[in-house]
Amino acid sequence: xxxxxxxxxxxxxxxxxxxxxxxxxxxxxxxxxxxxxxxxxxxxxxxxxxxxxxxxxxxxxxxxxxxxxxxxxxxxxxxxxxxxxxxxxxxxxxxxxxxxxxxxxxxxxxxxxxxxxxxxxxxxxxxxxxxxxxxxxxxxxxxxxxxxxxxxxxxxxxxxxxxxxxxxxxxxxxxxxxxxxxxxxxxxxxxxxxxxxxxxxxxxxxxxxxxxxxxxxxxxxxxxxxxxxxxxxxxxxxxxxxxxxxx
Numbered sequence: 001x002x003x004x005x006x007x008x009x010x011x012x013x014x015x016x017x018x019x020x021x022x023x024x025x026x027x028x029x030x031x032x033x034x035x036x037x038x039x040x041x042x043x044x045x046x047x048x049x050x051x052x053x054x055x056x057x058x059x060x061x062x063x064x065x066x067x068x069x070x071x072x073x074x075x076x077x078x079x080x081x082x083x084x085x086x087x088x089x090x091x092x093x094x095x096x097x098x099x100x101x102x103x104x105x106x107x108x109x110x111x112x113x114x115x116x117x118x119x120x121x122x123x124x125x126x127x128x129x130x131x132x133x134x135x136x137x138x139x140x141x142x143x144x145x146x147x148x149x150x151x152x153x154x155x156x157x158x159x160x161x162x163x164x165x166x167x168x169x170x171x172x173x174x175x176x177x178x179x180x181x182x183x184x185x186x187x188x189x190x191x192x193x194x195x196x197x198x199x200x201x202x203x204x205x206x207x208x209x210x211x212x213x214x215x216x217x218x219x220x221x222x223x224x225x226x227x228x229x230x231x232x233x234x235x236x237x238x239x240x241x242x243x244x245x246x247x
Contacts, residue, residue, distance in 0.1 A: 004028075005233040007066035009073075011101075018076060018102050029232060029241035032196065033077050038174040040165065040193055042185040043074060044212050045200040045237075051209035052182050057090045059210075066234035067200045069099050071179065074198070076102025078177035080130075080168055084184035085111035088120050095122060095179070106130065106173055109146070110184060112159050113137055118144040132164060161191050186214045189244075197242040200234060 006027050009017075013027060020034050033041065045063040046052050053059035061068070075081050076097045083095065088109055096104040104127040109116070112134040122129050123144030131143050135150040142148060149167060154160045168176055178188050188194050199212070218224055232239040 003231045003233045003238065005235065006030075006239070007069070007233070007235050014073075014101065017073075028230060029198070029239070030073065030077065032241070032243070033074075035195075038165070038169055038176075039078075039195050040176045040178065040188065041074065041078065041196045041198065042178040042188055042194045043071065043198040043200075044180065044182060044185055045071075045202065046212040047202055047204045047206045047209075049205050049207065050212050051206040052180070052212050053090070053210040054206055055208050055210070057210065059091070062204065062206075063200045063202045063237050064235055067202075067237050067239070070198075070200070070234055070239065072097045072099040073102070074177055075105050075179075076100060077175075078105050079173040079175045080106040080108050081177045081179050082108045082110060082184065083179050084181055085109065085116050086183065087179075087181040088116055088122060090181075092121050094126065096127060105177065107146075108132060108149075108168065108173075108176075110159065110164075112153075114139045114143075114148075116143070120144075122146065132159070134159060158187070161188060161193055165193060182210060182212050183214055189213070190215050195243075195245045197240075197244055199240040199242065201238045201240065203236055 009027055017030050045067055081095050095107045107122050107127055107129040110132045114133045114137045123146050125145050129146035130149045131146045132149045132151055135152045151164050152160050178185050227242050229240045229242040
């Protein structure tokens with residue numbers, strides 16, 4: 001199977017993507033992300049044996065520099081980027097587009113119990129930041145430079161993720177990139193809220209570690225949903241571009 005390498009995109013094509021100007025020469029899988037209206041993309045980078053970090057939580061770097069650039073390009077194509085509290089606690093990311101031209105998205109941090117400290121970098125200036133917490137979690141209206149966005153819980157006690165996407169769309173942020181970690185992406189995937197999923201597979205074996213996906217189990221293998229994907233290369237890594245819902 002031939003897998004085209006999308007690591008190199010010239011400036012002309014990239015600026016056409018940023019301007020959302022369609023055309024047959026736009027590089028997949030980015031062209032598929034130009035669909036109008038609400039759009040939710042999930043992304044995971046994992047080892048060949050399905051791990052996103054070691055047992056200690058160390059994940060720098062599982063994927064290579066081409067996938068890091070790909071991730072920053074995805075950030076530039078979306079209105080908001082969502083990560084969970086565990087990702088902020090483990091990696092202290094900036095969540096900006098500093099590796100490519102394009103706007104940085106609004107940063108949305110899910111911390112339902114409000115346990116994150118205000119000294120993380122996402123709360124210290126930069127792009128607009130929202131801290132999403134459960135509506136019944138007490139605390140002030142801001143944490144550092146971030147605004148607090150309360151969301152009700154669902155019947156099982158977790159955050160109501162459809163209500164979160166509705167709130168973001170109402171705030172002018174209909175295009176949402178779910179970057180991580182594994183539990184956060186899995187939550188949106190299990191709820192049927194992802195339009196598309198990008199899975200980057202790095203040629204390494206970690207053995208024990210943090211699994212990429214944590215999903216409800218099935219009694220039988222033949223009950224599983226079969227997915228289709230397009231395969232692209234990011235230099236040494238493989239990118240699986242998976243469409244989950246028709247647009």
